[in-house]
Amino acid sequence: MPVKNSPDSTYGSKLLDIFFQLYREGKKHFKQDLANDFGCRPSTIQRIADVIEQFAGPHFETGIENRRKYYRISTKPCRISYGLDIEQIRALTLCKQLASASLPPYLLESIDDTIKTISLQLCYQDFPDRSAGQHLPISFSPKGYIDYSNHQKIIDKLLKAAQEKWVCLVDYKKSRFADVQQYFYAPGRITSQSNALYAIGHETTTGKPEKGEPKNFAIHRIQELTLTDMVFDFEAADEGINYFGLKFHEPKTFRIHFSRTASDYVMERIWSSEQKLEEQEDGSVILELKTVSEPEFMAWVRSFGENARLMDDKEVKYAN
Template sequence: MRGYMGKFLERIMEISRLISSGNYPNREQLAEKLGVDKRTITRYIAWMKNQLNAPIEFNRKKNGYIFTRPFDLFPDGLSSDQVLTLFLLNKVSKQLWDNDTKLSPEKIISRVKNYIDEKIITGVEDKASRINFRIGKPRVFDSNTYSHLLEALFENYQCKISYFSMSSGPSERVIEPYHLINIRGDWYVIAYCHKRKEVRTFALSRINKIKVLKQPFTVRDDFNIDEYLAYSFVIERGERKYKVRIRFAPEVAWLIGERIWHSSQSIEKLDDGSLILQMELSGLNEVKRWVLSFGEYARVLQPPELIDMVANTVERIDKLYKSSG
């Protein structure tokens, strides 16, 4: 099964090609060619009219669809920079989906090439070969999980999942997918959970089974993805907000100062070359692990809860190494 979005784009291009042939294909013929039902064809035709302003009309005498004027999916052509962007997106996608060709847009690109001058393709392929990405290997998950979630997300269908939670173990849940997000190479779905009666975050790597239910839902009016993740250091959300203050030694202060670690951050530079990073976060486990990665060069100043978490972890590490001889 290819990715839901990939299938959608391929079908739109195929419908455009078949109608452009001048053979007046009807719903039944298009459905048979694409391997879908007639209602799906009706939705695709409506989408092309509304989103692409495609001049599609049904000719009753010919019993089929026709473009009333010339129609091109790429009316202004594609510049070499736009084609390069497409090739680079393909490189990124291969890493995001761990080179799973079922989810890669490679087949879409091969079709798009039919609309592009060969000289542009040759030049772009050379440029793309000199640019690469290393965004980290994603956690392993079934490609069907991603495809099913896309379908549920775009059609507003509920899903039934078997999920493993780090805190409560395995469980069966019905969720309503609101948002799919990739953070640092890992995929998560933000969804309303019927079991917990609130919006939760689910890692795709921990979804063992998934079934798309044909039960529609409506996204809550008060949901906003930016607000939902506003106080997350990465993806973790807690029940309350904390003012986090961390002092970094001069040896690593330059590293801290050259990046935006969180949208709420402020930096205070001190005379000895060290600095204090301040952020407002709602979860402390992710920032705890981050602080520990700097070893003796980072010291938590606030809140007391984070100080205790880091100190307890350091104490356990110390005991581990001392006991190992």
């Protein structure tokens, strides 16, 4: 329910508010409810509805339901200016909700406003309740997520640098016990992993835009980021995106045996672009994958405890 308007607001402001509420949501609004919400008499709502009907014409609908009078603005089909349909609006809303743990509140509000604006352009007669596409019964329950509200300027600079290929000067603190270190850095992209955002790119030679070793930064640990006047001309994030982990070395192949207890969890997910799964007669499974971060991979295997073990060369040959 909308926030009640002040009874002292002008007739004109009430008219505009009611018009946009009817047009934005496309659903039935009852006269008495509008009177309560806008702090005025039902007769005032009727006068406003009469004015809106003059402008909306055939798109304006009024009727009686359960002895209560209602108003609604419906629209005829028209060209979709954004090239989207309601299913795509739902998909955008889903993506926004799944990413909510990594986005600051003001950006989430901005995305909501954009989705609403696009929804207004759809104007489907057979989808009068357009607000249904903007609010889905889906939630995301992250554990141990990071609040990026104070890091948005750094994220914006990283995106600009990656798009325009600017070398950055990064002040980075890898832990709360470490000293701040400086790096010349060519960012390639931002990626999300384990409820955290990372900058993926390459360290560059000091004072020169030359490609160095792969370098990844946890964005929440970047203390300061400055764009330099140096432009790099190489692909800063050209490898590793389809392999397990954040890139620290060339791809390595491993085979892991998972017990029957962990097999469903492993088989339901994609861990690497070239992974292979081999079901065993006892219900266990062997997973073969490629990783570009061996320490991260080993920590992941250890997290399964006795339900996972690496296979040695002899076992690999036997399994094949």
